[in-house]
Amino acid sequence: MNVLSDGNIKFNRRTLILSLADQDGGAHVDPTLDEAYVNLSRNNSLNVFHEYKPVKGVVLASVRQIAFDITRTLKDKYPLCFQ
Template structure:
């Protein structure tokens, strides 16, 4: 016999996941990029449904009615040569990806937000949505599980400068310091947190 959780208990779970996002985001921003792996797990708990399990927002009955904050407007990138939905800056070490953590400008439906391409390179066959990145990090790359094998395209993106940047300081070639996958997770967490803080302001 199973005992259903009350609405009060479910809202408590929501508060906890939002608190996890705040704590892990602070750790990430203070220099521990690996904390994005725990962010990916919280995001998955909140929004990802499977045949066997429901997301917390689906259980609460609000997932499809919410408008999700986004730094990117809804647009077609199919004719774009390359696109990166992150900030990038040159450092003494080389090129580094950074999340955008200012106020998101746009609002999208869940499906448009979750499946929106956030990094794209037609030449190198790179096309990742928020969903692709979050599930790869949480399910296979140390969030909730470590898989001994990664998909080739994710491995290239996260470990092999799959985007193909060539970075020089004078005549000296420099590398790309980090992959874009963890900054994308951090950015996605910020977008989701601002969405939920706005949606549940009177409840939380």
């Protein structure tokens, strides 16, 4: 299931998290970034704007949402682990 798509390039949860971790400082900083990831994380390829200004941080916000969803799912399934 895709979580982000600019019409041409699609990112699912796995590719989004691995791109962040492998290229942008999660595990290390890669000197050469994948073009699709650069367009998403640096060039606003989703064309998201707020008050006529491009919104930055779409990747980080998406990964935070994925982490929240995973935590909520685990908390519902294993409530004793979250007491």
